[in-house]
Amino acid sequence: MNPVVLTIGGTDSSGGAGLHQDMRSMQCFNVVQRSVVSLISAQTQTKLLHCEAVSDDMFIAQLDAAFCPEPPDAIKLGALANDTQVYQLVALLNQHPDIPVVWDPVLSTSAGGSLSQLSFDGIATLISRVTVLTPNLPELEYLTGFALRSDSDELEAAHQLLTLDCKHVLVTGGHRNQASPLCDKLYNQENTWQFLPHSKAARTLRGSGCLLASAIASALALHYDAEDAICYAEAVVASGFSVATPVNDDICHLIQSPPTPRSVHFPQVIKGLGRKPSALKFPPLRMTNPGLYPVVDSVEWLRQLLPLGFDIIQLRIKSVSDGLSEQIRDAIQLAETFSTQLFINDHWQLAIEYNAYGVHLGQDDLETADLAAIAKAGLRLGISTHGYAELCRVLPLKPSYIALGHIFPTRTKAMPSQPQGTQRLADYQRLCGEIPTVAIGGIALHNIDSVVATGVSSVAVVTAITESADVPQAVEALKGRIAHA
Ligand SMILES: Cc1ncc(COP(=O)(O)OP(=O)(O)O)c(N)n1
Ligand SMILES: Cc1nc(C(=O)O)sc1CCOP(=O)(O)O
Numbered sequence: 280m281n282p283v284v285l286t287i288g289g290t291d292s293s294g295g296a297g298l299h300q301d302m303r304s305m306q307c308f309n310v311v312q313r314s315v316v317s318l319i320s321a322q323t324q325t326k327l328l329h330c331e332a333v334s335d336d337m338f339i340a341q342l343d344a345a346f347c348p349e350p351p352d353a354i355k356l357g358a359l360a361n362d363t364q365v366y367q368l369v370a371l372l373n374q375h376p377d378i379p380v381v382w383d384p385v386l387s388t389s390a391g392g393s394l395s396q397l398s399f400d401g402i403a404t405l406i407s408r409v410t411v412l413t414p415n416l417p418e419l420e421y422l423t424g425f426a427l428r429s430d431s432d433e434l435e436a437a438h439q440l441l442t443l444d445c446k447h448v449l450v451t452g453g454h455r456n457q458a459s460p461l462c463d464k465l466y467n468q469e470n471t472w473q474f475l476p477h478s479k480a481a482r483t484l485r486g487s488g489c490l491l492a493s494a495i496a497s498a499l500a501l502h503y504d505a506e507d508a509i510c511y512a513e514a515v516v517a518s519g520f521s522v523a524t525p526v527n528d529d530i531c532h533l534i535q536s537p538p539t540p541r542s543v544h545f546p547q548v549i550k551g552l553g554r555k556p557s558a559l560k561f562p563p564l565r566m567t568n569p570g571l572y573p574v575v576d577s578v579e580w581l582r583q584l585l586p587l588g589f590d591i592i593q594l595r596i597k598s599v600s601d602g603l604s605e606q607i608r609d610a611i612q613l614a615e616t617f618s619t620q621l622f623i624n625d626h627w628q629l630a631i632e633y634n635a636y637g638v639h640l641g642q643d644d645l646e647t648a649d650l651a652a653i654a655k656a657g658l659r660l661g662i663s664t665h666g667y668a669e670l671c672r673v674l675p676l677k678p679s680y681i682a683l684g685h686i687f688p689t690r691t692k693a694m695p696s697q698p699q700g701t702q703r704l705a706d707y708q709r710l711c712g713e714i715p716t717v718a719i720g721g722i723a724l725h726n727i728d729s730v731v732a733t734g735v736s737s738v739a740v741v742t743a744i745t746e747s748a749d750v751p752q753a754v755e756a757l758k759g760r761i762a763h764a
């Protein structure tokens with residue numbers, strides 16, 4: 280069944296913002312749309328003429344109806360007229376703590392004029408139940424009372440909102456000044472992410488805040504994690520704007536379902552507050568469709584597996600022992616004798632020292648490893664990803680391959696992210712374009728066909744080989760499934 284997304288906000292008689300815009304965005308995600316009208320506004324594209332809140336009884340009656348027969352899977356909030364609406368809504372939401380809520384804190388309209396009469400207690404009460412808050416810079420200033428003069432002011436203001444218990448603050452960049460690039464910044468307790476959209480229009484035109492917030496709610500309803508939901512939502516909105524009908528310089532109507540977003544629509548993603556990665560060059564794989572990719576934790580395993588014939592293999596030693604350096608040296612020599620592309624997991628300095636074929640790094644390693652040194656030494660680089668945000672973060676690096684995980688539940692490693700499944704794997708695979716891809720996580724004989732069908736270049740496995748009763752037979756069976764795809 281398609282997920283249900285509820286939007287709560289005001290009508291805009293010009294059609295350029297509010298519930299109309301929300302619905303246009305939600306229709307791009309194939310979700311069931313429900314709506315609750317909080318206020319009715321008479322607006323032209325440039326002027327707010329009149330605005331009235333719906334009655335308290337009407338508001339609560341709509342809310343009750345919108346939670347019937349089952350509660351929505353995600354909620355997008357726009358303009359709420361007054362504190363009574365906030366308290367009624369939060370009382371209901373507190374009975375459904377798992378529903379993600381996105382609030383685009385529209386307090387005034389871009390057509391000019393105030394829509395909301397919320398007290399600071401009302402605002403704080405609502406924020407405490409919000410999953411993703413999407414203020415632009417003026418809204419962030421209003422909500423926090425900060426005068427935002429620098430990036431560090433913005434960081435401090437966003438963290439002040441996080442202390443009110445919302446999970447993520449996405450400061451949208453449509454109002455950044457000329458000196459600062461158009462960029463949406465996501466703040467949560469763990470990290471900061473920057474999303475650099477490809478389309479300026481998608482951030483600056485009237486109603487674009489409504490579109491983005493509704494798209495994020497729709498992606499959350501589809502169970503994407505917050506940073507992936509934002510990345511995907513930005514791509515869908517950018518794709519929408521690429522086929523939208525311009526009305527004038529400020530207004531552009533999404534009047535049709537946009538095509539599936541392509542790589543050009545996805546934002547560039549930077550983790551942390553750093554700058555864009557500088558251009559590095561990693562050599563390509565010698566064998567670009569390497570098929571079955573065993574990931575093993577000892578030279579003994581390499582000795583057992585290499586004679587069975589592999590184009591690619593990985594040494595993944597997680598417990599550092601005395602002989603680490605020798606094991607890596609021996610593994611590299613051994614793999615060379617079989618002309619197998621050996622990747623060393625984690626230990627990039629030793630990989631450089633012994634001139635390994637390649638290095639495999641995780642997302643956290645990207646903050647500490649010297650990528651320039653790896654590139655300069657001529658080593659190939661493989662990088663792990665677990666969703667849209669991480670993928671868009673590493674695509675500009677053009678690594679030698681991109682790993683896409685974890686596809687199915689795995690016992691081998693405790694994963695902080697959720698299994699991606701093969702539908703998303705197919706989407707990520709398309710996004711990687713010419714860069715070879717490796718699927719990993721929970722893949723075995725019973726599910727490998729659905730993985731191979733996505734067109735990935737390689738399938739990495741640990742336990743499907745290491746825990747099999749008959750290793751050569753397991754290898755042959757897995758290879759057979761890849762060869763016959
Ligand atoms: C092919 C492949 N894909 C993903 C991983 C995971 O790497 P990483 O995120 O660095 O985690 P650890 O393996 O170090 O636990 C991998 N090793 N290989
Ligand atoms: C080491 C590893 N990395 C993953 C990722 O998604 O990054 S999943 C994984 C474990 C793969 O083991 P198995 O084939 O036994 O499920």
Ligand SMILES: [Mg+2]
Nearest residue numbers: 624625640641
């Ligand atoms: Mg690693």
